[in-house]
Each structure stands twice: as structure tokens, then as C-alpha cells.
Amino acid sequence: MIGHFLVKGLDRGVAITLLVVLAIGVLIPASNLLLPEGHALHVPTYLLTLFGKYATYATLALALDLVWGYCGILSLGHGAFFALGGYAMGMYLMRQIGSRGVYGNPILPDFMVFLNWKELPWYWHGFDHFGFALVMVVLAPGLLAFVFGWFAFRSRVTGVYLSIITQALTYALLLAFFRNDMGFGGNNGLTDFKDIVGYNVQSAGTRATLFFLSCLLVAVGLLVTSAIVKSKLGKVLIAIRDAESRTRFIGYRVATFKTVVFTVSAMLAGLAGALYVPQVGIINPGEFAPANSIEAVIWVAVGGRGTLVGAIVGAVAVNWGKTWFTGALPELWLFALGGLFVLVTLFLPKGIVGTWSAWTAKRRAARDAAPAAAE
Amino acid sequence: MTTDIAANAQLYLDDVRVSFDGFKALRGLSLTIEPGEMRAIIGPNGAGKTTMMDVITGKTRPDSGEVLFEGGSVDLTRLDEAAIAELGIGRKFQKPTVFESHTVEDNVYLALKADRGPLATLFHRLNAEEARRIDEILATVKLGDRRHELAANLSHGQKQWLEIGMLLAQEPKLLLVDEPVAGMTDAETMETAALLRRIHDSGKSVVVVEHDMAFVRELGVKVTVLHEGGVLSEGSIDHVAADPRVIEVYLGR
Amino acid sequence: MPFLARRLARLAVLLVALIALPFAGGSASAQDISAPLAKLATDSYADTGAAIAELAASGHPRAAAIVQAIQDGKLEFDAASHAVVIRGAASVVDAATGAAIATPPAGLSPVRVNNRVRTALAAAVGSLTLMSPDPVKRREAADAVFKSRDAATLPILEAAIAKEGDARIRLALQVARAAVILTKPEASDDARVEAAATIKERGDQEAVSLLRSLPEGSAKRVKDAAEAAAKSIETNLALWSSAQNALYGISLGSVLLLAAIGLAITFGVMGIINMAHGEMVMIGAYTTFVVQEVIRAHAPGLFDWSLTIALPLAFLTSGAVGVLIERTVIRWLYGRPLETLLATWGISLILQQSVRSIFGANNREVGAPSFMSGSLDIGHLSITWGRMWIVVFALSVFVGLILILKKTPAGLQMRAVTQNRAMAAAMGIRTPFVDALTFGLGCGIAGIAGVALSQIDNVSPNLGQSYIIDSFMVVVFGGVGNLWGTLVGALTLGVVNKFLEPFAGAVLGKILVLIFIILFIQKRPRGLFALKGRAVES
Numbered sequence A: 001m002i003g004h005f006l007v008k009g010l011d012r013g014v015a016i017t018l019l020v021v022l023a024i025g026v027l028i029p030a031s032n033l034l035l036p037e038g039h040a041l042h043v044p045t046y047l048l049t050l051f052g053k054y055a056t057y058a059t060l061a062l063a064l065d066l067v068w069g070y071c072g073i074l075s076l077g078h079g080a081f082f083a084l085g086g087y088a089m090g091m092y093l094m095r096q097i098g099s100r101g102v103y104g105n106p107i108l109p110d111f112m113v114f115l116n117w118k119e120l121p122w123y124w125h126g127f128d129h130f131g132f133a134l135v136m137v138v139l140a141p142g143l144l145a146f147v148f149g150w151f152a153f154r155s156r157v158t159g160v161y162l163s164i165i166t167q168a169l170t171y172a173l174l175l176a177f178f179r180n181d182m183g184f185g186g187n188n189g190l191t192d193f194k195d196i197v198g199y200n201v202q203s204a205g206t207r208a209t210l211f212f213l214s215c216l217l218v219a220v221g222l223l224v225t226s227a228i229v230k231s232k233l234g235k236v237l238i239a240i241r242d243a244e245s246r247t248r249f250i251g252y253r254v255a256t257f258k259t260v261v262f263t264v265s266a267m268l269a270g271l272a273g274a275l276y277v278p279q280v281g282i283i284n285p286g287e288f289a290p291a292n293s294i295e296a297v298i299w300v301a302v303g304g305r306g307t308l309v310g311a312i313v314g315a316v317a318v319n320w321g322k323t324w325f326t327g328a329l330p331e332l333w334l335f336a337l338g339g340l341f342v343l344v345t346l347f348l349p350k351g352i353v354g355t356w357s358a359w360t361a362k363r364r365a366a367r368d369a370a371p372a373a374a375e
Numbered sequence B: 001m002t003t004d005i006a007a008n009a010q011l012y013l014d015d016v017r018v019s020f021d022g023f024k025a026l027r028g029l030s031l032t033i034e035p036g037e038m039r040a041i042i043g044p045n046g047a048g049k050t051t052m053m054d055v056i057t058g059k060t061r062p063d064s065g066e067v068l069f070e071g072g073s074v075d076l077t078r079l080d081e082a083a084i085a086e087l088g089i090g091r092k093f094q095k096p097t098v099f100e101s102h103t104v105e106d107n108v109y110l111a112l113k114a115d116r117g118p119l120a121t122l123f124h125r126l127n128a129e130e131a132r133r134i135d136e137i138l139a140t141v142k143l144g145d146r147r148h149e150l151a152a153n154l155s156h157g158q159k160q161w162l163e164i165g166m167l168l169a170q171e172p173k174l175l176l177v178d179e180p181v182a183g184m185t186d187a188e189t190m191e192t193a194a195l196l197r198r199i200h201d202s203g204k205s206v207v208v209v210e211h212d213m214a215f216v217r218e219l220g221v222k223v224t225v226l227h228e229g230g231v232l233s234e235g236s237i238d239h240v241a242a243d244p245r246v247i248e249v250y251l252g253r
Numbered sequence C: 001m002p003f004l005a006r007r008l009a010r011l012a013v014l015l016v017a018l019i020a021l022p023f024a025g026g027s028a029s030a031q032d033i034s035a036p037l038a039k040l041a042t043d044s045y046a047d048t049g050a051a052i053a054e055l056a057a058s059g060h061p062r063a064a065a066i067v068q069a070i071q072d073g074k075l076e077f078d079a080a081s082h083a084v085v086i087r088g089a090a091s092v093v094d095a096a097t098g099a100a101i102a103t104p105p106a107g108l109s110p111v112r113v114n115n116r117v118r119t120a121l122a123a124a125v126g127s128l129t130l131m132s133p134d135p136v137k138r139r140e141a142a143d144a145v146f147k148s149r150d151a152a153t154l155p156i157l158e159a160a161i162a163k164e165g166d167a168r169i170r171l172a173l174q175v176a177r178a179a180v181i182l183t184k185p186e187a188s189d190d191a192r193v194e195a196a197a198t199i200k201e202r203g204d205q206e207a208v209s210l211l212r213s214l215p216e217g218s219a220k221r222v223k224d225a226a227e228a229a230a231k232s233i234e235t236n237l238a239l240w241s242s243a244q245n246a247l248y249g250i251s252l253g254s255v256l257l258l259a260a261i262g263l264a265i266t267f268g269v270m271g272i273i274n275m276a277h278g279e280m281v282m283i284g285a286y287t288t289f290v291v292q293e294v295i296r297a298h299a300p301g302l303f304d305w306s307l308t309i310a311l312p313l314a315f316l317t318s319g320a321v322g323v324l325i326e327r328t329v330i331r332w333l334y335g336r337p338l339e340t341l342l343a344t345w346g347i348s349l350i351l352q353q354s355v356r357s358i359f360g361a362n363n364r365e366v367g368a369p370s371f372m373s374g375s376l377d378i379g380h381l382s383i384t385w386g387r388m389w390i391v392v393f394a395l396s397v398f399v400g401l402i403l404i405l406k407k408t409p410a411g412l413q414m415r416a417v418t419q420n421r422a423m424a425a426a427m428g429i430r431t432p433f434v435d436a437l438t439f440g441l442g443c444g445i446a447g448i449a450g451v452a453l454s455q456i457d458n459v460s461p462n463l464g465q466s467y468i469i470d471s472f473m474v475v476v477f478g479g480v481g482n483l484w485g486t487l488v489g490a491l492t493l494g495v496v497n498k499f500l501e502p503f504a505g506a507v508l509g510k511i512l513v514l515i516f517i518i519l520f521i522q523k524r525p526r527g528l529f530a531l532k533g534r535a536v537e538s
């Protein structure tokens, strides 16, 4: 059943993208590890980490596209799920530091010692086990999305109202995580990680592995989301997006579908966040900033919402642009980003990939029509 | 006595009242549809016809009154839209709404009677029986040759028909059809009437709301006239057409 | 040591009282301070102490200056001529008359001070200020006695109470006296019970702690009276503090109202999601900054008018930017709210960065005109004039806006277009023009909100960001499309926030309010004052 389900997700575009992503996932770390530093094809470590970050962003974009592009839920708070996944991973990494922290406390992370805490808060228990942390990486964002969706979708909060309250949600979390007594390191967040499942997070091998895993997550994420949107459930999602009340009248429980897809999407975002944190080496409340979430929306818009490959393309393209701008012309970056929001919504509503496939479809139709006319 | 009537009825509405911000859209509407009956409902604009359908399908909660289904066994006012649809009440909207970014075929596929749960739909595989049903329905509504096209590309009349096709796919016991021939040519109108009669002949109860008198005549069934949220007159088309009150408020305008 | 000092002070005061008594009639001889002045010239600590006490009791207009001079080490005497002078920065004046002395005696030396003298000085300063002609000083002195509860001051207090003309200061003096008596074990129970009642009049937290800190072994009657008085003050204080919270809440609410009211038009009435709304507020604030800069440079006298001048300019600037945005971007996106949201977010980034490029990333200093400084005190309530003006201003803007929408032809057209565009167009209304105008109005109002908010917030490129979520929450909570809803929503959220703060702290309070709104919207998706009908469903 699952096999058939996944195979259905594999169309040509998806298959090609899968291959490309996996190839990158293998080749870039290989070049980083195997080629000597001066070699023309050597990928320096900072680029490896940078691309690894892009890959986690691409997964976040996939998650967002699933709800926005296919179900019409414009979430302005997906960064919150990403960040929650990141915090869950960060908590694991913090506990791995053990007594190597500045204060040398074997149980308590440094910031807790600094705050004069005597024992570990209950919600930090279990995070010394990688498996537990991994479960929390999907469970924490999933649970939040489920509870939030359950309430919001059942009361039929839709459209911009929903967008605004998702923004309020991530904003509330931002404020909450800034508080020291929440027990997540306050302002500074979680950082100074040492190792992950026994390997030094800084080491070349670990970085290469994390990069590969990030690409693998993109690939698996793409395959699964693609299978979802091609299934009958995916068709229901699109039906909800286009005519919500009609869908209801033919017997689908719209709220249930929305809650399910929102939760799945949040879990995927959480996984992305979990891979992001060990690569950048820090997670702090800034990840909850509403601006982050809305920036993820523009990745999807640029790439083409409602096309999964587009989400990946958009995330990488926009972030590449951001890296370039903030290096070369830092003052201009916000102009560029702002302009992107305006121009894409006005002139490229289907995004890069959407426009491209519309164009090729038209050409194919024209080509098919030509011989028919000749007959 | 009312319970007797309810016990034998497919659909039973009694003293249904709905108001919007003080405006009374339905004021004590009562209506009984027998199993297997086809009924035409007419009435001037704003009479409350669409609101009545909203109440039956769970979109609008009545302020008071009874709405019972299947011989009084089910209280529709307690259910949501999806539950009512699953019970076997299908609805075609006044303004045709189809899923524009799905193909014609997929529109019918989504409407086909099947398990509506998320997990079931996620792993659902189109089987031979379903494929046959889709072919059959597309043939019935004459959209077989356009099955791979996006519904957005259909003409207005074709969208109306596709919507009727989706209704059929649900295999409902009761069909509510709101102004099915609005914007159709005369020929299309007659064809639609024939289609609805055929659906009725297959044993389903049908409630048709329509303005078009020629169409109602063509249906040739019992007619209920609504006015200001209540029943003004009921009977054969000739009977109601002769009713002076009806002439005054509706036909005689 | 303190014990000794107190003894001494008491002695001194006793002396004072003795000496002061004959002069109680207020004779001209009270003005004669030659005796104490002579003592100051003897260079003996004992004489100096006595002289200070006599001076304090004399009520002489020069007494305060002389005592002060001793304290500052500026009083000097000539052992030979017994002249006593005060050394100023440039000249030397005669201590008794304050007249400048052209040729000061040669052998001047300062009046020396030891600890005992210092104690006498302190007491003298206290009693001198109790009698000071300056009411503010007298009041401060009364409060100082209330805190020190020095029994030695009783006689002076009595004298001061008898002399005091100002009712409020007299009360303060009586309370101070009662404080002394209440904590003096040797006073009679009756006197102390009465004192408790007097202290109740003060009615603040300090009075409560005083009433709760009776000396050991006080009679039960006294204790009960004190406790009853403390209880009554506390009840009273709780009431005042609720009122104060409500006042702060209204103040916060009016800030929210100001920020949200423009949005109530663009989002509430037109249905446009303008994420750049906060930046319209920011532009208004920067307009104020520019206006003040120009005034500072060219017409400093006009500074008090700077806000008044900035108001129309901010309205026009933000309004013009709004019209520009509407004409170039938003009009292509009508009916696509999510796209509008994204595009206007982009615009907000561009506006922020523009302001950052022009004015820099740092906070800009916007000054307050004089009428906005200081604070308004009513009973135990206190609010700064700046905040008070914002409340008034927010309400005026609200009323003005309602009037514009309800009473002017332009307002009528706006409502017509937003309610039924096709019909309005058919009736000859130029709908695109009205759209631009309405949007401009909403943005212009955000601009004038910026003028007011520049007074209480940092004027920085991020100013708008901090208001956008709050503003949307207010509009959505109040009910979209309903200006009254916005008013009630803003004030409710403001007050709720301020009442939560004492329990939850500012940040948690804000989080709780956000969660509350999120839950509320799910219960009532259309807000407090929901519009019903088919129009809102599409």
C-alpha cells in the first residue's frame, strides 16, 4: 500500500529533482572531504554548511507549500514549527555537553547554573536520549499544530484571519522563549554544542553527514509530499483550497483534513529545524520572529506555490540571493527582498516553476495541435 | 398527527424559522417530501428558497422548528454539512461551484460515494467499479469527451451539468437542486428537465428550485410556492398558477 | 552614639521651646538674632550648638541662610570684632543683614563643626523648614518628620501646626505629629488611638507600615485601632490601584486605538490587508522628527507647536505614500487578500530600509513640548501629561473619523463603494478614485498616530513592526468593519493587559492576551461586534 502510494508521487519532475538533490547530497560532501583544499572542485566547509542550511530551508518550504499551495492555508507561523523542532534538537545537544560546560555541571546546562537553578525542569528530562529527542522533534511541532488547527479549523477561521492568528502564534512564542524562566536559555538560546550521537558537531565528517541528511530529508520530504498531493487526499486538499464549502457539501470534513495536513506539515518543518540547529550551531528565540515565517512564504511564492519542486527551487534561489546581497550590498538586501514580494505577487503569481510548466504545457499543446491540424 | 406525517416522509420541515440580524428569511416554513417524490419549488427572489436549502444541508441553523430526514429518524439540525451529505442529501448550488483546478473526471471522482476519512482517501486507489461509475456519470451529463479538461474551462451550462453529475456520483437519497437552468439555452433547459426526470425515475427524491415556469411545467410535478419565508400555495402547476394570491405576489408582477 | 545625639537634640529643642515661648505672641523682638550671632563668634562647640537652636526658634528670615552656611562651612567669624559673615563665591556678606561687606575684617575664620553641632544643625534645618515660608519645603519637612518620628520635634511641630495656613500641609504636619505620638510608648493610649485615626488620613503604604510597626507592649486598644486604620487604608489603596490600572489600561488602549484605527479603515472597511500599516505610523513619527529638526534649526520658539505642525504634515505624508501604494500595487490585487498581504509586507520592508538609509538605524530623538511634560495627579492616581494627551487625542481622532465617514459626502461615497462597488459605479461614483482616497485616509490616520506615538516610543525604523500585530489583533478582536468594535477592542485589550501585568509580568501578560485573542477568534471568528450576512461570507 505504502509502496504504491509513494510510487504515485513520482512524476518526471519529482524524479529528476530527487536525483539532483541526492546527487548534491553525495557529491558536495565528497568533494569537501576528498579533494585537497586548493583543488578547483573543492567545496570549502563554510559553503557546505551554508548549503546544508539551504537544504533545511527547502524542507521548510516544502512543508509550507503543502498547506499553502495545496490547501490554501497561508501560515505566517511555520517558522515556529521549524524553531520548535530546532529547540528539541538543541535540548538534546545541550545535554550532550555534560560537564564540559563552563560551569562543569554534569546535568544542568550552563544557563541554568547561571540562573541559579538547582535541578532540571521536568520538560528537559529524556532529552539526553537521542531517540527521545527525535520523537520530540516531530511531536512538539506536531502537537502544537494539531491543537491550534483543531481549534482554528473547526471554528472555520480561514483566509487572512488564519494568517494573522498564525502570526500572532509565532509572535507569542517569540515573546515566551525570550523569557529566562521558560527554561530555554532566554535571549541567548541554546548554543556551544559539543557532539551529536557521539561525534563532534564541528568535525568535517559530522558536517558532511549532516549535509547529506539534510539533502536526504529534502528528497524524502519531496517524495512524501508529492505522494500526498497526488493521492485522492491531495485532490481533496485542492478541492478545499478552491471551494471549501462545496467540499463540505459533498461530505468531506474540511476541518479534519486541514488539521491533518497542517500537523503533517508542521512535523516536516520540525524535522527541518532539527537538522538546521546542529549545522548553524545555535538556536535562539529569533527563529520565532514573524519576519522569518513570512520570508519562508516568499520562497514558496518565488519558486511557485502549488508546485513542490518550486518550493525547493524558491528556497534555494532566494537564500542564495540573500547570501550574495548581505555579502556584497547589505543595505540593499531589504530593498531586494521587499521588491521580490511585490514583483512576484504582481507579475509572477505562479512563481518560477509554475510559469515554466505552464509555458512548456502550452508549447506541448501547440505541438500536438499542429500535426492534428495538418491531417 | 405531525409525527405520522414525519414518519412517512423523506424530508419533513415544520415551522422552521430563520432570521439574519432581525430580518426574517424564513417565518414558519413547513414542507413534506415523500420518499421518491419530485417537487418543484418556486417563489420570487428573496422568498427564502436558498435559505431553506441552507437549513436542510446544515449550512444555516434554524432559530426554531423541526427538520427531519428519513421518516423522522434523523434530526438534521444537529448535524454538520459533511454528516448530512453522508446521510444521502446532495445539493447543487444556485451559483455553480465545481473544483476549477481539477479535471472534469476528478470532480466526479471526488464526489463518488466512498469513505471520506483522511486516511482512507490518502491510500485510496481508483478501482474498476469506480472507473465504470465515472464513465457512466460523465455519459449521463454528456461530458465524456471533456473528461480530461480542467473544470474551469467548461461553459456555464456545462458546469451546471457537471455539478449535477457530482450530485449523482454521491448517490444521494435526496437531491436538492437550486436553479439548475439559470443561464441555459432553451434546448439545454429541456434536456436538463429530462435529466432530472430520469434521476427521479431511478427512485430518488428530488427538490428543484426554479424560476423558469416553462421548465417547471416541463417537469410536471407538484409545485410549492414560497413567499416571504413561508408556503403560499401548493398543488399542481395549473392549480397554483390559478391561485389568486400566487398571481398577485409572483406571476402577476 | 545616636542615643546621645538624640538626647542632645532633645535638649536643644527644649531650649528652643523655652526661648521661643516668650516670643509666641509674635513680637518684633523675635527678629533679634544678635544673641545667637554673638555665640557663634565664641569658637566653642557648646555655644555654636545653642546658637543654632536659638536661630531655629527665632523664625528670623536670615536664620535659614545662616544655618545653611554653617552646614556648608561658609560661616566665618572675626574673633576680634565678633562680626559674623557668610562667604559667598565672590563676596562676603553680613550674616545678620545679608548686606555685602566691602572690606571684610582680616582675621576671619570658619565656624567649626563637630558631630554634636551637626546633629543640632540637622534638627535646626528640620524645624526651620517646618516654618519655612516656602510651602513645598514645609511639606517636605513634615514628611521627613513622619519618617524620622523624632520625638524631639514635637514642640516645633505643635508650633508649626498652629501657625500653618495651608490645610494640606497642616494635615501633613498633624500626621507627622501623630506618627511621633503613635510610636512613643510613653504617650497616653487615648492620644495614640487618636493618632492612629490621624495617620489613616495619610492613606498610603507608608502609613500602613507605620501602623503595623507599633512598639512592643502597646495596649491592645492601640493595636486594634492601628490595625483597623491600616486595614481601611489597604482597602482604599486597593481601590486606587485598580483605578490606576484602569487608567494605565485606558492609556495603553488609546495607544492601541491610535495604531489600529487606520487599519480599521483599510482592513476593516476596505478589506485590504495592509502589512505596511505599521510603517505608515513610522513615517508619521519620522515626519515629527523632521519637523522638530527644522524648528530647532530655524525657529526654536515654535517648539511647543511642533506636534501641532507635524500633524497635518504626517497625515499628508503617510496619506500620500498610501495613495501611491494603492495606485501602484494594491489595486491590481483586489479580491486576492493573501497576495495583498505578501505584497504589502514587501512594501513594509522597503519602507523600513528606506528610512534606515535616510535617517540611520538608530533611535531618533523626538522631544516633548512643554505642555506634555509633567504628570497629572488626582488622589493617588498619576498619569503623565503625555499619556493623558494621547488618550484625548486618540478619542478625538476616533470621533473625527466617525464624523468623516458618517457626515461628509466623501465618507458616504467611501461607504457606498465598499458596500456595493458595482452599484456605486453605476451611480457615477469614480470607484478607483474613492478606493485610493479611502486607503489614503487610513494611511494618513496611521501617520497622525505616528506623531502621537513618537512621544512614547522610540522613533526607529522598527517602530511600525511593533504595532502591526497588535493593531491587527485589535481590529480582528473588535470585529472587522466596525469602528466601534475597534474602539471597544482597543480599550478592552489595553485594560486587560494592564490588569494582568501585576500578576503575570509585562511579557507574560502580553502572551496571555495574545492567546486569549487566538482562542477568542476561534470562538467568534468575526470578532466582538460581528457583521453578519452574505457579504462577509464570500
Ligand SMILES: Nc1ncnc2c1ncn2[C@@H]1O[C@H](COP(=O)(O)OP(=O)(O)O)[C@@H](O)[C@H]1O
Binding pocket: B020, B023, B024, B025, B043, B044, B045, B046, B047, B048, B049, B050, B051, B052, C532, C533, C534
Ligand atoms: N446569510 C445571510 N445573511 C443575511 N441575509 C440573508 C442571508 N441569507 C439569506 N439572506 C436574506 O434572506 C432572504 C432570502 O434569501 P434567499 O433564501 O436567498 O432567497 P431566494 O433563494 O428565494 O431568492 C433574502 O432577503 C436574503 O437577502
Ligand SMILES: [Mg+2]
Binding pocket: B049, B050, B051, B094
Ligand atoms: Mg436563491
